[in-house]
Amino acid sequence: MNIKNKQFQFIVTLFLVIISSKINSQQIDYHSEKKIDSIISLLTLHEKVAMCHAQSKFSTPGVDRLGIPEIWMSDGPHGVRGEINWDDWGYANWTNDSITAFPALTCLAATFNPKLSKEYGISLGEEARYRKKDVLLGPGVNIYRTPLNGRNFEYMGEDPYLASKMVVPYIQGVQQNGVAACVKHFALNNQELWRNHINVEVSDRALYEIYLPAFKAAVIEGKVWSLMGAYNQFRGQHTTHNQILMNTILKEDWAFDGVVISDWGSTHNTNEAALNGLDIEMGTGTDGLTTSTKNTYDYYYLANPFLEKLKNNDVSEDVLNDKVRRILRLMFRTNMNPNRSFGRMNNQEHLDVARKIAAEGIVLLKNENSFFPINPSKKITIAVIGENATKSMTIGGGSSELKAKKEISPLQGLKNKYKNATILYGLGYASGPSAYGRVIPSTLDADKLKNEAVALASKADVVLFFGGLNKNHQQDCEGGDRQEFELPFGQNELLNELLKVNNNVGVLLVSGNAVEIPWLDNVKALMQTWYLGSETGNAIADVISGDVNPSGKLPFSFPKKLNDNAAHSFGKLSYPGDSINQYYKEDILVGYRWHDTKKIKPLFAFGEGKSYTTFKLSDFKTDKKEYAQNETITISGNVINTGEIDGAEVVQVYVGKSKSKVKRALKELKGFQKVTVLKGGTESVEILINTNDLSFYDESISNWNLEKGDYLIYVGNASNNISKEIKITIK
Template structure:
């Protein structure tokens, strides 16, 4: 291949396909979104106007739900099923799972991610990946890394200290890569400490490849490429979408002058060729798949992932003889999936109202069941939520129903925690998350006890948003990770802040008891018994409580878990094997501080059993000079800016776009107030991308933020337009009118 051809191979052919070179035996393969089901858009040119038109596929519960199953085997089955459908539909790579940490409950894309805990997220993702790739189809774990907000996601800078980066935000990717061995990793849009992920050699080569052993392809998020020369050096292989020839000439010039070696391009080209050929070989042997069986798996997954948050007076399960009142629009139009690039066109859809019938009006009913939650315009890819509040009409519906009938149950559909001021007024709360296309059947089975709820929350539900440590500074253009390692339960535990429901909490229609805890070396054993009258599943959680006489640490951290199914009266001994990583902190490397570590085991975060103590000789970790007396020793409320700056070792200076210094990394939304030409372009782009869409919908808001909120380089890549057009307009926006016009009129054949 010529150098130009190899560079071309490292960019897609169009929006969804890789580039083919038949003369060299290199075929093209199709990629599509797929965290919880395929979104295959048959159009292969530029992105169609909407994101909701796609070929039918099974819509499994979103990660917000399946994470609550705490079931690695279940996630493996889902991954394998999606891979079967990918093979059936001719898809070589599907983009998922997403393992980004749920840092703040307002992140609009939290429904696509598993947990606030890195160990839980990583283990579930690893099983999903490993089983999905058994038939040869590739997965692409995303978004690497520190992509924890939708606001300004294309050019935000995640400013973070190294310990927090390693212990919290890289750990789920590390587990997914080491254990799942994905064939692809998607690099995120944002910067990390000033360096775009696509350009970040430390992230993509030193850590991902050299330290974790990743051998696959790094694919950009769509339009995430920054500097293609730096990206080749960093180990970023495939620029998507294709069709713009983004920085092709600049790369050729860099090789010619010796700034970039051809060998670095060869490495990326070889990795892409290997992935494409492996997938193409498998795609030649399509066997079809059983979509009906996948619908049943989606139902089972929804049942196993539901979390029973309240069950006063054992109001659930319902009895067949009871008169039930069904209340709320979501009974017939449940929220079963998120909005944005993961939106799936389901093969079939069963609503609660299809399988449940109202037998009374509210006042006359034995039990009133209210179906409520967040509508799609409240949470989506592309924008963050404005608050943790539910729509006022939904709250009013619950409160009015509860006032009329003391036996009220709420079935809740939402992709992230919400404030629940009504929780004390109802007797039962069943959290379904976003349960997928079989959600209606799952709801019926759970309400009537055909299925026993066994889910445990994979994230903390605060009482109010202001209780979150990052609430005071989230989101801003840059992600200020001031809270450090104190994310989710790590903060609430240490700050002793009361929450609505804790991480790891979930009720059942049966009961479980723990007995006979043992520690032998670093093997922990405990017996779990179903002491109730129904068969059910328990999630056994193991936490390590570290010593607190040195470097600051959380009260406890999840290190192991297992889901066990037991019949009434059945007992089973659960065994966990610990390793040094269970006790380690990051201090220029993984180190185990000396001291005594308490091992806690149980299924309820408020009733953990002390299994024993493990004493580690370890090593003495030097306490940072800024730690004594700081927020990080005794966190409460938002961490002060000055203390965070001491922790990261530098003064934080926010970026402000300024006329005269605008760059290709600035957006139309940022430049329009200071530039007439950008104001015109802003309105042109906004009108073009939203033509035919209803204002205020999730799709409309996403498309606006993904266009006028994108850097100019992103618009160039995704729009397939000549780079000189954007460079010319940029020069004009910066007041350099003659230079801008010359650039626009210049006919040099360059992109």
């Protein structure tokens, strides 16, 4: 067949795709698969190999002669990153790439609201589509194992069930716009220190029960179209081309039909990349930084070296064709899908979604004598203290940094809301400028800042201290873990000085991680406010004023001291490892599982969060007492709002089994439901659990095993606040 006939055949094929195939946003039908095969037959070996690796920092090549488009990717997961230069990490300085910044995924998880996750995904997908992106590099679902992990703010907490339920609607929302979500980082990427080489050793049971469920849900329930490999190793092999993870689990057991994309610089070997499931290689060369000719795109592991192995028959062309088939399938779902929308960006609806998620994710942890809400009509003097009241949190953090069209600071949000109040502001402490990969100390006089803040606090009726972390290096930031559990930049000392002159202090923590809180007994109130994106200040003011009643719940535990955390309790080989190997010695007892089972009381528990009203859970029961395998347990009851204002409560259902033949956590989250209840009102709740979901991963048979016998169902509104226990039996 000559070139002209090949081109004609491709054009006819593409025309038939458009007129005869409804390219479903969730799956590719048999006829479309046949068309993909016909396209593969038209491609040269060189063209197919070229599709398997980058041509720039964030794109892969198409095939010009056949009209096959490039694939364009963008960092996420909280917004579409500003445009990056073709060959380096500098920003392209476009004037039309400012976007809506959405709250960090820790905040989304804290809402315990899958409906909001769907709204998040839809809005973010619309912005990515408008920016002509085909793949959005997010969401992240790595499990919160240690509060020192620099990227915890990008993930969905410590519980695999919560992360699973929140990630699926996010993915569906993004992908309904014809943009592929790319769930990451697969798998066991639970720290930034030594992330490029640390070898993780973990039991099969912990792998399947703790670290894989959210990825599995993303693939099987969310039908995610792409997945990103991680930097670290697992059992001596890099995860991006790991035989167990990519071939056995992902592509065989879970039947993943999408594209595996490397993290930038996570590919290390041509043979393994070819044979162990990697489809598209990105960012190879000095951790993604192309620094010399030998590291440019044609010398990637899946570029010329891969081509040579194919020509020498060291690797079968069937291996290459499978990669190209997946890539074309991704295109049929995205940039070759004629039915996808045009997208939208920076509209009021997106800002409204960002503000709603931000406000609903804020967690009220202490509220002595109803310190909050603060009535905005009162003529009072409020001293706002802390750098985090004014510091931009959309920049920094590594690859998730954003170029927001606007970002309302907490201070500005309070000024917008409290028109009748006198608001004084003092910096109090300073962190220094943000710089990726290094810490730049502040040049400001710390003592002077402290003294100025104390003077302001002495004149105020109320002090609002905005502290916590930020997105500088070794805070909440990619590329480096935190160096300490306590608050940085002298915040503890500053708070103690403020309390000497004013005992009416409320603290608003800005962070994506737990921190040590030695001053908790001395402050009147505490809120965990996360990184909230474009509408940060407005959302915080909504909650402080009472316009929004807080309903967020912690998606991870706050230990009292660092060694109370499971990973840290076993010493350095558990975290951070010896720089070569690391052993997850806590096994399945991550987060609240550890605190519950070992009876180590946390400072704040998983699922904990207060409201401005009060609730009572009543009449909770199961539909019967005995169940069989693969049968639905129905837990039902009522939530009564016993307070004076409307509010929302999260009913949490945990399940535990005593007298098990294997080690188990005291209880594990297996269901939850968020319900809004009017003041004085009652709402019914029904939560369904399949008995198979109570199975443990049995290493003796390498499969799931449902034990017969008695189980306890715990119903409450936090992992440490259980109001009802129900005994059931599985036959």
